[in-house]
Amino acid sequence: MTAPIAAIILAAGKGTRMKSDTHKVLHPIAGRPMLLHLIDSVKALGAAREVVVVGAGREQVEAVVTPLGAETAHQAEQLGTGHAVLQAKTALAGFEGDVLILYGDVPLVTTATMRRMVERLHGPDSPAVVVLGFRPADPGAYGRLIVASGDRLSKIVEYKDASPEERAVTLCNSGLMAVRGADLFALLDRVTSDNAAGEYYLTDIVGLANGDGRVAAVIETGATEVAGVNSRGELAALEAEWQQARRARAMVEGATLIAPETVWFAHDTVLGRDVTIEPNVVFGPGVTVADGVTLRAFSHIEGATIASGATVGPFARLRPGAVLEADSHVGNFVELKNAVLGKGAKANHLTYLGDASVGAGANIGAGTITCNYNGFLKRKTVIGEGAFIGSNSALVAPVAIGDGAIIGAGSVITRDVEPDALAVTRPETLKKQGWATTFRATMKARKAAK
Known part of the structure; x- marks a missing residue:
């Protein structure tokens, strides 16, 4: 032409x-x-x-x-x-x-x-x-x-x-x-x-x-x-046709879809070879997935870049700006937003990482959150390579955790932590021998007196 x-x-x-x-x-x-x-x-x-x-x-x-x-x-x-x-x-x-x-x-x-x-x-x-x-x-x-x-x-x-x-x-x-x-x-x-x-x-x-x-x-x-669209029903029918064709293309190009009919792609989803997608994974716009990635069931992924060998889910949410480097792991009920998870790093349970950078090989314990928003401004958290963040920790941004540092479980960290240091913020454990026995006896007596 x-x-x-x-x-x-x-x-x-x-x-x-x-x-x-x-x-x-x-x-x-x-x-x-x-x-x-x-x-x-x-x-x-x-x-x-x-x-x-x-x-x-x-x-x-x-x-x-x-x-x-x-x-x-x-x-x-x-x-x-x-x-x-x-x-x-x-x-x-x-x-x-x-x-x-x-x-x-x-x-x-x-x-x-x-x-x-x-x-x-x-x-x-x-x-x-x-x-x-x-x-x-x-x-x-x-x-x-x-x-x-x-x-x-x-x-x-x-x-x-x-x-x-x-x-x-x-x-x-x-x-x-x-x-x-x-x-x-x-x-x-x-x-x-x-x-x-x-x-x-x-x-x-x-x-x-x-x-x-x-x-x-x-x-x-x-x-x-x-096919034209004049109603919500026709829109849904055309969406279904588009999705069916995209799923077929994904499998032809080398991805494994365990239950194809349950996977929903965006118009610009990019998949590498040997990607495994379990049931009920939903892609929003702006997702790139490299070779050898596993996306486990019930995960929602939007605006994210996932490098080779990474694992996501089940029940994970990756929001815009999420970057998973090679062989990193994001597990169940973990949410990332504008955050980088370094090579081989892991956040396997019940975690929120927002406006954060996590170094290679770091381990993020269950229940950890980065407190990135004070109601007015977003602040960044930097976690160094090989750092270990204990379960149920809150990292109050802006804050930096040095390479190899360890954060004790249940800590609220508001200041930078030096490399290879231990940071723990929790009160002393108070123990009173026999207190529970006395408490139960007192409560039973009060209940019987009513």
Whole structure:
């Protein structure tokens, strides 16, 4: 492909069936707004321009896409898909290339499919329009693509207008198109609203192109790739489809998923080889896992980097900024936030490490916490290499524990501890022989007297 590519992404619909204050196209799949899934695929194609057509809730959409370099065009009135695409005419004035027409609520169209559409546009017969078709399990009320011969598209017919023979056709219209930029707006300018709905239909350009003696062509893809989202139920269904495909890819690439259906990935999860993931592990965005890592059951991991040989969980939580170096261990009911656990270091039980650096080989006892927040400021705790932190200790930041130091169990540490020193803060143990026997006898007598 040598011609530049522009994408017009329609995102002006109100999405009332979502019952949400969040714009429909900004609802997430795998932790990323579905519109941005689509824009990522467009950018991977090498598109020169992206124009997002906005309408209701435009401020929300503009705030998300403008920082990514996308342009917006406003559709003030909802007068049909043809009218929506026409709103990009000013933005693309003078553009000489190919135009993809996409939908913000159809987020899983791949770069490969977009490329096939554009390549077909440059076939030997030089079609004016290429339409993306699919064959759903239940064609239902989808518009049908009527093919004359080969992949030559003779017309698009809405279900309500179709004859019984046309309704028997299983090839359906996704609504996605590729059109030569030189043809698109010239065709749209000829589309009328002379129909029952009084709207300008994008699909009418196929008939106009055929009437001009030009070619309209169709290529096919799978139904999942062009599935749209109009409700919370459809969003959940598409999330499930995405997750199923991602799990399969993870296993093909060398990860072991003990119970694949229970593992939930984010859009950007990176896994190395020989990673073992036990049941009910959930990934938030921003996670990178190196080779040979074990992620035990019921762990939640977000914004974390995990080096080779590390073990996480079960029931662990890694929050943004957590870094586990090689062969480190995080165990049950341990939480890390903006903390580095050094090579071979261990925090195996009931621990919170926030805004902390833990040196190689250190051992963090059960119940240890770094007291990193005083209600106003976050402070850092530094634990040296080979240090041993006794159980139920509280390290009040800012504080540094030297290499090889030992903190006695139950201590509250508010000052730096030198390397190889012992620090213990706890009161003397008071013992009174026989006190418990006397106490029980006294309480029994009081209870009997009532």
